[in-house]
Amino acid sequence: METWEKKESATTVGLCLLPSELLHEIFSRLALPDLLRLRAASKVLAGEFRGACVGLGGTWLFLFKKRPPRDAVLRGFNDRAGRWFRFRVATILRAAAPPGDDDLYFLAADGDFFLFASNERRELIAANLRTGAARRLPASPLGPRGTSSWRRPGLKLLAGPSGTEHFRFLFAEVTQQGPVLFEYSSEAGAWRSSPAEQTAAPPPPGAALLNAAAGDSAVVVGASGEGRAVFFRPRLPEAGDGMRIYGDGHLAVVRSAAVAEEAHRVRVRAVAELQLWGMSSDGGRWEMVAGAPPELIEMAGRPYCVMTGCLEEAGGVVTLVLMSNYKGMWDLTWVTFDKKMGRWGSVPVPDYGAKGLNMAGIAITSSLGLRPAAPPPETTA
Structure with missing residues (x-):
């Protein structure tokens, strides 16, 4: 010794x-x-x-497996470390979600905070991994909502400055009065709503861009730190099918082709084209940024029956993660596009034991806290 x-x-x-x-x-x-x-x-x-x-800290991808709160574990993959970690959140969630409330869905992460939605209680739960504390948020101005209402790209969790215990949670919604920005402040302990005004001016510097509606009539709401909200209705010049993934004022269009048809008319598909779009300066249309090269299409071209994804832009680099399922196996494809360099890249994601994974939330963050924390996460085997 x-x-x-x-x-x-x-x-x-x-x-x-x-x-x-x-x-x-x-x-x-x-x-x-x-x-x-x-x-x-x-x-x-x-x-x-x-x-x-x-x-x-690099960029993190988080997955949450739907299990009772007493067994709840977040899986986190870090592109800099190139491996998976386990973040123990069971004890934290149990304090806010009593036994029996096992229908939780993971929404977002930023700083020290992780946000979950409870389907049974129809509430939001914010967990702080550094302090080990959790709190239930009051119902939004739209009333109590189940997890299906929160599964959208137009959500933002924003941790406060280093050293504070506060956060903001924002989401946008198209109501009868038009696009509205809803914001919860942990410091005030209350919600506020701000009707968004349409504008042809560029988004305010540092504004959070939230997607409020998908499809051809996409609405993007820009939220500034002063509580002002503006919205844009960018049009996509090229019509056509394809899955659309929104995030931070960007749009990824994933087009696939059928490769087989299995029993019960289950179609097996594979990615054939991947495009990245960005908003024009006036927010009136989507403009093509770049199409993925053949080698990335080949990497993402594994057969799938179901696919989802998430997108984030930080420091001029767009990160897109595609998560597909084929015969009960989930597969991850991580691609990046550096807008300054005009260069595509990829991050190899090792297997994480995803067979039979009842996936209950996926999110990307480049802003995980680096302050002293509660017991550090375990490295997976």
């Missing part, structure tokens, strides 16, 4: 002798759980950690 402690001390001292630039480069290649373990294990490196942690 004494020998081990001496070796660890020598290693820590040796690491601290490295230039700060090199330490920052090392930290930048670590995933969030590794960073948290490092910070907890070495007080000597705490100062360097604080200087390097801003903006680190």
Whole structure:
């Protein structure tokens, strides 16, 4: 034991002798759980950690398996670490969702917060992984809603500045009065609604862009930090079929072709074309950004019967994750497009034991908290 402690001390001292630039480069290649373990294990490196942690963590994909709250686990894949982690949320959710309330759906994540919807109670539950606390949100101005009403791309969970315990949850809805932005503030503990005004001006800088309606009559609502809401009705010049995935003012069009037909007229399909679109400067139409190259189409072209997906834009990079199911097996395809470089990319996603997965929510975030946390997640086998 004494020998081990001496070796660890020598290693820590040796690491601290490295230039700060090199330490920052090392930290930048670590995933969030590794960073948290490092910070907890070495007080000597705490100062360097604080200087390097801003903006680190990579992009996360979260999946939630529908299980009773006592067994609830979030699976998280980090593109920087290239592996899956398990985030234990059972104890946190149990405090807000009493035994028997096992119909939960995962909606979004940002900072330290994870948002779930309870179908039985028709409520929203916000869980803080850092503090281990959870709270039930009051019903929205539209009244209590089941999970089916929340399964949409027009949702945003926005954590407050580092060091605060607050968050905002936003969603947009097309009502009889037109598009409306609904926002819950944990600091105020209340909802507010803001009718959106149509505009031909560009979205306000830093505005959250929420999709309020899908299809050819897509409505995108822009929410600024001052509570002002504007909306756009971008038109898609090219008509045609294809699955449409919205997010952050972007649109991915996934067109597939039939490859087989199985029993009970179940059609087996495969991705044949993938396009990324963005809004024009006046928000009046969708403009083609780029079409995926053949090698990405081939990677995403595995047979499927059912497909869903999610899209996020952060720092000029659009991340698109497609999740497809074939004969009870879920498959993930992760592609990116760097708008500044005009370059497509992909992230290999290893198997995560998805056979028979009763998927209850999928989300992407590039803003997972890096502050000191509750017990770190376990690495999956």
